[in-house]
Amino acid sequence: MLLGVHLIVRNEELHLARCLDSIRSWADELVVVDTGSTDQTVQIAASRGAHVVHAAWADDFAQTRNIGIGQARTLWILVLDADERLAEDTDMQQLRNTLLHSKETAYRVVIENEFGHMAGQNIRNEAVRLFRADLGYRYIGAIHEQLVAGEPGTWRDVDGPLSGVRLVHDGYEPGELARKQTAKRNERMIRKQLDKQPDSPFHWYNLGVTLIQQSKAAEASAAFARARATAAPDVPFRPSLMLDSARLMLALDEEESALELLARETERYPDYADLQLLYGECLYRQGAWLEAKQAHLAAIEAGQANTGQYLTEEGAASYKACTALAGLERRLGNRQEAARRYEQALVAMPGWPQALEGLAELLHEAGGSDGAIAQTLISYAGIETEGNYALGKTGRIGERLCSLAHALTLIGAYSSAVPLWRRVTADYPGAAAAPAAIASFSVCLIRTGQYAEAGELLVDPAGRSEPISMEAGIDWSLCCWMEGRRLPPASERLLDHSTLQLCQAAEKRLLGHRYATGDRTAEEGSVEAADRAEMIMDRAVSHGLLRIGERLAVSEERFAASLHRHGYTKAAADRLLRIMGTNQLGVLGLRTLGEMLYGRRLYSEALSLYERAVQHESDDERARLGAAAASLRLAAQALMEREEERSAAAWLTEERKRIEMAAIRLEGLGWRTTRNGAQRRRMGDGGAAEADFLMHDREG
Numbered sequence: 001m002l003l004g005v006h007l008i009v010r011n012e013e014l015h016l017a018r019c020l021d022s023i024r025s026w027a028d029e030l031v032v033v034d035t036g037s038t039d040q041t042v043q044i045a046a047s048r049g050a051h052v053v054h055a056a057w058a059d060d061f062a063q064t065r066n067i068g069i070g071q072a073r074t075l076w077i078l079v080l081d082a083d084e085r086l087a088e089d090t091d092m093q094q095l096r097n098t099l100l101h102s103k104e105t106a107y108r109v110v111i112e113n114e115f116g117h118m119a120g121q122n123i124r125n126e127a128v129r130l131f132r133a134d135l136g137y138r139y140i141g142a143i144h145e146q147l148v149a150g151e152p153g154t155w156r157d158v159d160g161p162l163s164g165v166r167l168v169h170d171g172y173e174p175g176e177l178a179r180k181q182t183a184k185r186n187e188r189m190i191r192k193q194l195d196k197q198p199d200s201p202f203h204w205y206n207l208g209v210t211l212i213q214q215s216k217a218a219e220a221s222a223a224f225a226r227a228r229a230t231a232a233p234d235v236p237f238r239p240s241l242m243l244d245s246a247r248l249m250l251a252l253d254e255e256e257s258a259l260e261l262l263a264r265e266t267e268r269y270p271d272y273a274d275l276q277l278l279y280g281e282c283l284y285r286q287g288a289w290l291e292a293k294q295a296h297l298a299a300i301e302a303g304q305a306n307t308g309q310y311l312t313e314e315g316a317a318s319y320k321a322c323t324a325l326a327g328l329e330r331r332l333g334n335r336q337e338a339a340r341r342y343e344q345a346l347v348a349m350p351g352w353p354q355a356l357e358g359l360a361e362l363l364h365e366a367g368g369s370d371g372a373i374a375q376t377l378i379s380y381a382g383i384e385t386e387g388n389y390a391l392g393k394t395g396r397i398g399e400r401l402c403s404l405a406h407a408l409t410l411i412g413a414y415s416s417a418v419p420l421w422r423r424v425t426a427d428y429p430g431a432a433a434a435p436a437a438i439a440s441f442s443v444c445l446i447r448t449g450q451y452a453e454a455g456e457l458l459v460d461p462a463g464r465s466e467p468i469s470m471e472a473g474i475d476w477s478l479c480c481w482m483e484g485r486r487l488p489p490a491s492e493r494l495l496d497h498s499t500l501q502l503c504q505a506a507e508k509r510l511l512g513h514r515y516a517t518g519d520r521t522a523e524e525g526s527v528e529a530a531d532r533a534e535m536i537m538d539r540a541v542s543h544g545l546l547r548i549g550e551r552l553a554v555s556e557e558r559f560a561a562s563l564h565r566h567g568y569t570k571a572a573a574d575r576l577l578r579i580m581g582t583n584q585l586g587v588l589g590l591r592t593l594g595e596m597l598y599g600r601r602l603y604s605e606a607l608s609l610y611e612r613a614v615q616h617e618s619d620d621e622r623a624r625l626g627a628a629a630a631s632l633r634l635a636a637q638a639l640m641e642r643e644e645e646r647s648a649a650a651w652l653t654e655e656r657k658r659i660e661m662a663a664i665r666l667e668g669l670g671w672r673t674t675r676n677g678a679q680r681r682r683m684g685d686g687g688a689a690e691a692d693f694l695m696h697d698r699e700g
Contacts (some may be wrong), residue, residue, distance in 0.1 A: 001028035001073055001074040002075055002096060002099060003026065003027055003028050003075075003076045003077075004028060004031055004072050004076070004077050004078070004133070005020075005024075005030050005031070005077075006032075006072070006077055006080070007019070007031070007033070007068075007082055008035060008061070008064045008065060008068060009037065009041050009045070010036055010037050010057065011037050011039045011041055012083070013040040013044055015082045015083045016044045016082045018085055019085050020044075020045065020050065021048070022085040023085075023086045023092075026093075026096065028074055029051065029072070030051065031050065031051050031053065031068050031072065032045040032051070032052050032053070033065075033068045035057035035064060036056070051071065053067060055067050059189050060142040061142060061143055061144075062138075062140050062141050062145040065079070065139040066138055066139055069133065069138070069139075075099070075133060076099050076130060076131070076133060077132075078130045079129045080129070081171065083170055083176065084168065084169045085167065086167060086168075087168050090164065090165055092165075094164065098163075098164075104160050105131065105132045105135055105158070105160065106131035106147070106160035107131070107160045107163035107165070108127060108128050108160060108161065108162050108163060108308070109126065109128075109129045109130060109165040109167055110125075110126055110166045111124070111125050111126070111127060111129075111166075111167045111168075111169055112124050112167070112169065112314070113125070113169045113171075113172050115173060115174075122313075123312065123314065124313075124314055125310075126309075128158055128159060128160060129167075130165060131158060131160070135149065143186060143189045143206070144206055162308065182213075183210045183211075183213035187211065190203055190210065191207070194207065202235070202237060204223050204224070204227035205223070205227040205231070205237055205240075207220075207223045208221075208227065208244070208248075209244065212248065217248060218252075220248060221249075224241065224244065224248060225245075228241060228242070228245060239265075239310050240310070240311045242275065243272070243275050243278065245261060246258045246261050246262050246275075246278055247278065249261065250278075255282065255286075259282050262279040263279070266298070270302070272302060272310050272312075273299040273303050273312060273316040273321065274299075274311075274313050276295050276298040276299035276321075277296065277321055280293070280321075281324065283295060284324070284327075286669075287665035287666060288665065289328055289332060289665060289668060290661075293328050293329075296321045296324045296325045296328070297325070299316060299321040300321045300322070300325075303316070303321070304317070318348040318349070319344075319346070319349040319352050320345075320354075322341045322342070322344045322348065323345045323352065323354045323358060326338045326340075326342040326345065326358055327358060330358070331664070331668060335366065338358075338362055339359065339363075342359040342362065346381075346382075350382025350383075350400065351381040351382045351396070351399065351404070352403075356380065356381060356403050356404060359376070359377065359380065359407075360411050361410070363376060364413075365677075365680075370408070370411075370413035373408070373411070373413060373416075374408060374416040377404050377407055377408070378404065381400045381404045382400055383397060383400055383404070398424060398430060398431030401424045401428065402431050405424060405440065405441070406436070406440045408420065409441075409678070411676065411677025411678060412447075412677050412678030412681045414444050415448075418444050421437075421440075421444060424441075438457060438472070439471065439475075442454045442472075442475055443475075443543070445457065451478075451479040451482045451483050452479070452483060454475070455476050455479035455480060458472045458475055458476040458479070459472075459476055459490075467493075468494055470502075473495040473496075473499040473503060474499070474536055476495075477491075477503040477507070478540055478543065478545060478548065481507070481548060487504065487507055491503070491504075502535065502536065505532070509533065509551065509552055510552065533552060533554045534553075534554065537549050537558070537559065537562060538565070538566075540552060541562045541565075541568070544682075546563075546568070549562065556575060556579055557576070557579060557588055557589045558588065560572045560579070560589065561588050561592045563575070564592050564596065566675075566679050566682070567679035567680060567681070568682055569596060572596075573596055576593050577593075580593070587620055587623065590609045590610070590612050590613040590616070590623070591609070591610065591620070591622055591623050594606045594609035594610045594623070594626055594630075595673060598633075603630045603633040603634045604630075604634060606626065607631060610623050610627035621671070622670075622671040623671075628666055629663050629666040629667060632660075635659050636659045639653075639655060640656055
């Protein structure tokens with residue numbers, strides 16, 4: 001017999017049938033080693049014709065794997081896990097033909113690890129899973145076992161070329177990890193191995209991984225540090241260790257340490273796309289845009305020369321890197337190149353959400369009509385080329401429609417987005433039920449005045465057993481108030497305690513109660529109370545519910561800043577100038593007015609306001625960065641005036657460009673308000689909502 005498929009299992013009734021059914025028509029033998037199942041696992045295996053071997057579990061994967069190998073009656077063995085399945089596009093007939101005549105002794109297979117239900121969330125790695133059964137190969141290692149050849153003391157790793165086999169693995173999805181308690185089991189087993197080998201970098205690395213899976217970030221960081229200290233430069237897992245270490249540092253707000261590590265390790269592994277991509281993202285956040293661009297280009301180049309030696313995230317060397325590059329080019333003002341990169345990303349991964357959103361914003365900035373933008377996005381969402389919608393119900397068409405509708409929502413193209421959301425709801429209820437889809441669709445409905453439908457969508461009372469999120473709870477409350485209703489008794493079931501308190505306090509304020517928080521009020525100087533009230537006020541303004549926002553405001557200055565943040569610049573400027581006339585403008589107001597003037601290229605006036613804000617509060621970083629950027633812009637203007645003189649030296653132009661680039665980098669450090677298309681629409685003539693609000697304001 002040619003090919004045997006081997007598994008070790010325990011209580012895998014949810015996955016085993018799927019796994020065996022994907023491969024059994026191509027296998028000459030199925031060998032299943034059961035380590036004590038108490039469910040239907042053994043019966044499922046037997047019903048598929050498997051040879052079931054019973055073995056006591058001894059906290060040793062290698063030992064159990066070797067028991068199965070000892071049962072083999074075939075020439076070749078393919079090792080699977082129960083939560084894996086053979087990918088449908090694997091050409092097994094070609095593989096069998098290859099194995100019949102092969103001079104190789106082992107092959108690698110591609111494993112795509114799914115971490116979520118959305119496209120683009122897979123991590124790809126390669127592993128030796130297919131090997132000759134008659135050469136004495138064995139597994140070693142109680143956990144994360146490895147295939148070796150030779151004798152104890154002289155073991156050598158087994159390797160080989162790619163086989164063409166592709167496996168899909170979903171055991172790392174959060175729900176599966178929790179159900180099977182995989183992380184806790186692995187931690188226990190790894191700590192037992194560390195008792196025997198306390199200086200093993202391999203075990204310390206894997207301990208860190210399993211601690212992350214249990215949300216023990218600080219302990220994981222210490223484990224990774226132990227692994228880095230002793231890992232030899234040539235060990236296969238070292239690149240992944242460095243990538244995971246940098247990701248964890250960023251999660252722990254240790255950005256400088258992450259940058260230092262990535263700068264060093266990208267030189268060591270220049271062909272590791274994931275490392276280059278993460279380095280580029282860090283550089284971008286630091287405002288080093290040109291350096292970030294080089295890192296993203298290096299990620300793409302690494303993908304073109306991919307040797308399969310690294311654990312890599314799907315799209316790191318293609319559509320994710322292209323999307324990041326597009327964002328950089330857009331910030332640098334290179335719109336044509338940004339559009340090309342977005343399109344490149346969407347060719348590689350049709351419907352990729354970040355690229356669709358970026359392209360929509362770019363087209364909106366260029367003045368495209370909503371209808372034209374929608375048609376362009378549809379062509380890049382991979383919908384028209386997929387056939388009719390009925391065929392897509394088992395694929396990713398629902399997800400792509402959600403991504404398309406969300407991109408249109410972000411640019412304020414509600415008349416184009418709402419019909420798409422309705423189609424998703426009707427044809428793809430699974431995709432429509434995702435929290436992100438509900439949030440985006442409800443935004444469309446609220447901003448088009450359909451409050452009752454939005455409220456029903458947000459709470460979905462049928463069968464709900466848990467409270468909705470705070471953001472959804474605030475939006476639902478706003479819908480009630482816009483319909484002239486108070487919060488119903490059901491709110492105690494629909495909202496968690498914190499959200500309920502927040503919304504009830506806001507409702508009291510709307511009803512004219514002075515004391516809106518239950519203890520100290522914003523009027524009496526409670527900063528916490530003001531912050532809590534501002535949360536709902538800002539959300540109301542974001543939806544264009546300006547009258548409610550005004551009534552919830554605990555400070556005229558904060559309300560004006562919120563208006564500015566969400567694109568109502570004329571209304572914001574009017575209010576801030578009025579406050580300034582009374583000499584009562586604080587740091588927030590000075591900074592907001594400074595930003596408005598900076599956006600109009602009135603850099604001298606902006607600098608004056610930023611400097612006043614710094615005098616009020618010297619550690620206000622946004623004001624200090626604004627002042628620095630305004631100073632650079634003034635310097636660049638002065639050099640430009642000198643350039644216009646015929647006798648000006650050529651170096652002046654280069655110096656001006658250098659200063660302008662420094663200002664652009666400063667602008668990317670988060671002190672300026674960034675707006676989506678929906679907010680930009682409000683900045684032109686203000687729109688109907690602002691005009692109505694201003695009229696109401698003047699009459700008052």
